[in-house]
Amino acid sequence: MGTYLALSSSDRRWPSIADVIDVAGGGLRQRLRGIGATGIDPGVRLAATLALLTATALAGGWAVLELNPWTTAWFGFEQHGTSVSLGLGVWAAWLLAAVVHVVTPGRWTRLTIGLALVLTVGVVPLAAVVDRSRPPLFVLLAQVCLGLVALGVPGQPPVWLRLLPVVGAAAALPVAAIFARSGGDVLTGYYGWPAVQVLPGAGTALFLVTLLVGVGLAARNDLRGAWALLVLLCPIGMLWLHPLAEELAVISYGGGPNADWTTLAAAASIVAAAAAIVMSAAPMVQRRVAFTQAAVERGRAGGSLTTDSAQR
Incomplete structure (x- = not known):
């Protein structure tokens, strides 16, 4: 604390955000080291890289579907033009984070991810104020969980790691374009059937990739992959939120699956708690x-010493 005070200006009365994060992060690392969790720090960095890759890939796909022009009745009102909802700005912010990660990784990447998180959360009240549609909460919640983990991206990763989020977003474009060209009732809202199918698929892919990376690292006595999988449990669960809510609806009410906001909230609480x-x-x-x-x-060692003494 004396060092922080010595480095601060005489007119400063409150610590900067960077200093607060530094002190809190250092204290947390010391606590984790004290209980033996020495591998969690590199595990968080690995999880953050995979989370940013997943978030930007989803953003690229959703942005393409947002830009698919159609005129159709959607939940009781007409949608016209190239932008279906306010979600387009959210996905653009996430794609910007992928580009910034290539150019200036580290602090600026985290700031851009923070901006994308603010927009992802802020689009909910904004849509209510301006009376425009937005991505549903289960889509936004999964993106927020991925973004929170992505804040731990390493400061100076290798070039190929910097390119992964951009590559993931680019790979999602042709897949989303196929959905966009198909048109019809399937795309009367990409938050319907596509989102319900794509998000669990993304969660499964994230789980399998993390598991394979973890197995490869464990073969070299490196537990980063295991910690990364633990950190990513919540985002993976949120990606599976809609199917879990449907199962919860069947258990709670019987009959066919009908995930409403109460079952989605209950499923999200269970995933977060678990x-x-x-x-x-x-x-x-x-x-x-x-x-x-x-x-x-x-x-x-004690048994070996006893045997040596007896032999002597």
Whole structure:
């Protein structure tokens, strides 16, 4: 604290945001190191890279569908022109984050991701004020969870890692263009059938990629992949939110699946609570395993010394 005070100007009465984040981050790292969670920091960086890749790929696909021109009745009112909803600005912000990550990774990338997060959350009240349509909450919630994890992107990654979000967004464009060309009732709102199908697919892909990367790293005694998978549990669950809410509706009310806002909110709460419990338990389990291994090694060392003494 004395160092912070010495480096600050005489007229400053409150710490800067960067200083607050630095102190809080350093304290959190010390706490995690104290309970044995030494691999979580590189795991967060790996999870952030994969989360940014997923978020920008989804944004690229949604932006193409937003730009698909049609005139159709959508939930009771007419939609005209090239922009279906206010979501176009949200997806543009996420694509900007992918470009900034290539040009100036680190601080500016995190600031751009923060701007995209603000727009993703702010589009909800804005749509209510200007009376325009917006992406549904289950689409926005998944994007917010991915963005929060993406804030941990490394400051100076290799060039090929910088390019991943742009490549992911570019790869999503032709897939979205196929949906856009198909037209018809399927695209009377890309938040309907496409979103319900695409988001769980993205969640499955994110899970499998993280698992494969984790297995490859574990073969070299590197647990970054395991920590990355734990960090990404909540975003993956949010990507599967609509199917989970449908199952919850069947369990709660019987009959066919009918996910409304109450079942979606309940499913989101369950996913968030389960991810928090698993993430909290993981450092304690790791510490217990490390303690047991150390005790076994001490026992072996003590037994070896006893045998040597007896032989002497």
